[in-house]
Amino acid sequence: MNNLKFPHVILGMILALTIFPSSAAADDRISGKGIYRVRWQSLVPEVTTDLIHDWRLHVETADRRPAENLTITVSAHMPGHAHGLPTQPRATAYLGDGDYRIDGMKFQMSGIWWVRFDLWWKNRRDWVIFEVPVK
Numbered sequence: 001m002n003n004l005k006f007p008h009v010i011l012g013m014i015l016a017l018t019i020f021p022s023s024a025a026a027d028d029r030i031s032g033k034g035i036y037r038v039r040w041q042s043l044v045p046e047v048t049t050d051l052i053h054d055w056r057l058h059v060e061t062a063d064r065r066p067a068e069n070l071t072i073t074v075s076a077h078m079p080g081h082a083h084g085l086p087t088q089p090r091a092t093a094y095l096g097d098g099d100y101r102i103d104g105m106k107f108q109m110s111g112i113w114w115v116r117f118d119l120w121w122k123n124r125r126d127w128v129i130f131e132v133p134v135k
Contacts (some may be wrong), residue, residue: 031126036060036067036119038128044107048135049110051088055102056095059119066098069121074102076115076132083108107134 001005028039029124037060044053072091077084089104107113113132 031128033125
């Protein structure tokens with residue numbers, strides 16, 4: 001699995017179930033350490049299976065300033081299944097004003113997916129998990 005180690009998966013599952021409510025595009029989330037506020041949006045109208053689509057990830061600092069020059073990695077896991085994504089999505093461009101383009105999202109099964117973004121700049125590393133319903 002991309003960037004997910006076993007203890008991180010368990011921690012992510014616990015946090016996703018207890019801290020993060022179900023997500024829809026445009027929901028804001030505070031990152032695990034509280035460094036960033038993050039929002040995602042699919043660039044296609046509906047998140048479905050067997051279609052490679054791209055997302056826009058908006059990242060702000062906790063005090064609502066655009067987070068620039070971040071390194072972002074993407075991973076996903078379907079709870080109850082022992083697999084991640086069939087693709088390796090990645091941040092391909094900084095679009096300005098805290099927006100990043102994420103290319104290559106593809107889900108091979110419908111249901112609930114946990115999508116994790118690891119965000120870091122210099123030595124400040126944090127992460128956020130979104131629960132994404134896939135049709």
